[in-house]
Amino acid sequence: MADESEVSRLVRASERGDEAAWNELVRRFAPLVMAVTRNYQLSTEDAQDVSQTVWLRLVEHLGSLREPAALPGWLATTTQRECVRVVQRGRRVQPVDPHSDGVLDQGTTVDPDDAIIRAELRQALRDGLAELPKRDQMLLQLRAADPPMAYEEISQLTGMPIGSIGPTLRRCLDRLRATSPVRAYLATLSADEGKGGGRRELAGVD
Amino acid sequence: MRGKGVGAVSLPGWTDDELLAELGEALREVPADDGVVRAAQAAFTWRTVDADIELLYLDADAELVPADALVRGAGPGALRTMAFHGERLSVEIEIDEAGIVGQLSPPQPGHVTLMTTDGPQGTVEADEVGCFTFPPPPAGSLRLDCRMGAERFITEWVTV
Numbered sequence: 001m002a003d004e005s006e007v008s009r010l011v012r013a014s015e016r017g018d019e020a021a022w023n024e025l026v027r028r029f030a031p032l033v034m035a036v037t038r039n040y041q042l043s044t045e046d047a048q049d050v051s052q053t054v055w056l057r058l059v060e061h062l063g064s065l066r067e068p069a070a071l072p073g074w075l076a077t078t079t080q081r082e083c084v085r086v087v088q089r090g091r092r093v094q095p096v097d098p099h100s101d102g103v104l105d106q107g108t109t110v111d112p113d114d115a116i117i118r119a120e121l122r123q124a125l126r127d128g129l130a131e132l133p134k135r136d137q138m139l140l141q142l143r144a145a146d147p148p149m150a151y152e153e154i155s156q157l158t159g160m161p162i163g164s165i166g167p168t169l170r171r172c173l174d175r176l177r178a179t180s181p182v183r184a185y186l187a188t189l190s191a192d193e194g195k196g197g198g199r200r201e202l203a204g205v206d
Numbered sequence: 207m208r209g210k211g212v213g214a215v216s217l218p219g220w221t222d223d224e225l226l227a228e229l230g231e232a233l234r235e236v237p238a239d240d241g242v243v244r245a246a247q248a249a250f251t252w253r254t255v256d257a258d259i260e261l262l263y264l265d266a267d268a269e270l271v272p273a274d275a276l277v278r279g280a281g282p283g284a285l286r287t288m289a290f291h292g293e294r295l296s297v298e299i300e301i302d303e304a305g306i307v308g309q310l311s312p313p314q315p316g317h318v319t320l321m322t323t324d325g326p327q328g329t330v331e332a333d334e335v336g337c338f339t340f341p342p343p344p345a346g347s348l349r350l351d352c353r354m355g356a357e358r359f360i361t362e363w364v365t366v
Contacts, residue, residue: 019250026246034242035235045345048242049365052323053347055246056363059253060261086365089286122232129229144230173222176229 006180011068025071026055028127032072033079035119040083050082072123073188076116120185128179136172143169245323252323254360262290262297262352262361290350290361297350297359301366306343308350310336316354323347 007028013021033054037047057078065074129137138158142149155162176182220228254261265288290297299308310316313336319329320340332338332352343366352359 014250017253017255022250023247026243026249030243030246031235033246046365048245049346051242052245052249053363053365055249056252056323056347056349059249060362082365085286089366121228122235125229125232129233140226140229141233144226144233146230146234148226148230170222173225176225 007071007184008068011062011065011071015062022059029072029075029123031126032119032123033075035122036076036079036116037083039115039119040087042083042086046086050079050086053082054079069184070188072120072185076120080116117189120188124181124185125176127181128176131179131181132172132175136175139165139169140172140176248323256358259358259360260292260294262292262295262359264362264364265289265291286366288364292359294357295352295354295359297352297361299350301343303342306340308332308338308340310338310352310354312336314354316352319351319353321349321351326351 007025010021010025010028014025030051033051034047037050040047042050054075058075061074065071129140132140139154142154142157149157151162151165154160154165160168286301288299288301296311297308298311299306306320308318310318310332313334314332315334315336316332317329318332318338320327320343322344323346324344327343327348328340330338330340345366347363348366349363350361352361
């Protein structure tokens with residue numbers, strides 16, 4: 001549980017004016033914000049403007065985040081809203097055909113709720129992986145590659161007996177599930193219960 | 207555009223294979239570029255440390271767009287309405303090609319400054335009924351800084 005407060009610590013430190021903590025927050029979560037904007041087919045400029053607005057707004061909200069560990073959810077939701085606003089305004093760069101409906105054909109292929117949850121999940125997985133021992137990280141990365149590296153090759157690379165790679169991999173995945181970012185992500189999902197909407201349905205059960 | 211588990215983001219129930227596949231997708235996602243990160247880090251310089259300044263929150267309801275605006279919308283000439291609320295002051299603005307028209311509520315005179323990440327873009331007077339106007343703002347993030355005598359209110363940032 002100690003690490004679960006790492007985000008909290010960064011939020012609190014940023015609130016007190018610690019710029020290094022802020023920079024670390026941005027470094028961690030900028031991919032999440034940009035991942036959410038990608039669901040809206042914004043121009044690059046618009047996506048960057050949305051990102052900037054979201055971070056500017058977070059600066060003002062550092063003190064009012066009720067639960068700093070819920071920051072990923074706050075960022076994702078705020079980004080989503082700002083994207084919707086920009087979509088409604090229209091695209092800055094692309095010319096608009098007056099005969100086509102500029103709104104209805106946007107982002108119809110992706111359920112935003114699903115996309116946001118997925119973006120948060122991937123962020124949690126990246127953060128969780130970074131917390132594991134280097135050995136675990138390497139094994140998981142080799143097997144998560146596309147295509148995954150064969151056990152024989154992994155054995156040659158690492159000196160692990162082939163027969164032990166499978167069980168070790170399973171333990172690594174369990175450790176990944178148990179990391180604080182992944183647990184915090186799951187806690188956010190449960191915390192959203194009661195708000196209704198797609199999140200709860202997607203959250204599954206423990 | 208994605209790996210396994212579409213429509214079922216239920217990590218607790220995932221098999222090892224599903225989790226590995228999602229981890230792979232996560233690691234292959236393009237990270238945010240340096241420019242975006244630097245700009246976001248620079249946002250910290252806009253921290254408002256003065257506790258006497260009241261923050262006016264963007265009203266989520268104001269984002270609802272009437273049906274006719276949707277039909278008309280998303281193009282040149284589209285009108286955007288935003289409302290910011292605080293305990294003692296609200297600000298409503300409309301933005302279109304001609305610029306920004308706004309009103310303070312309750313109606314009162316004051317000074318309103320348009321801020322972007324480049325700094326103040328100009329200050330105008332709100333008249334007796336709280337109305338003020340700005341020329342079209344530059345694209346990007348903006349906020350309004352409202353001063354009534356010794357009192358100061360500042361809106362959340364929005365993208366225009």
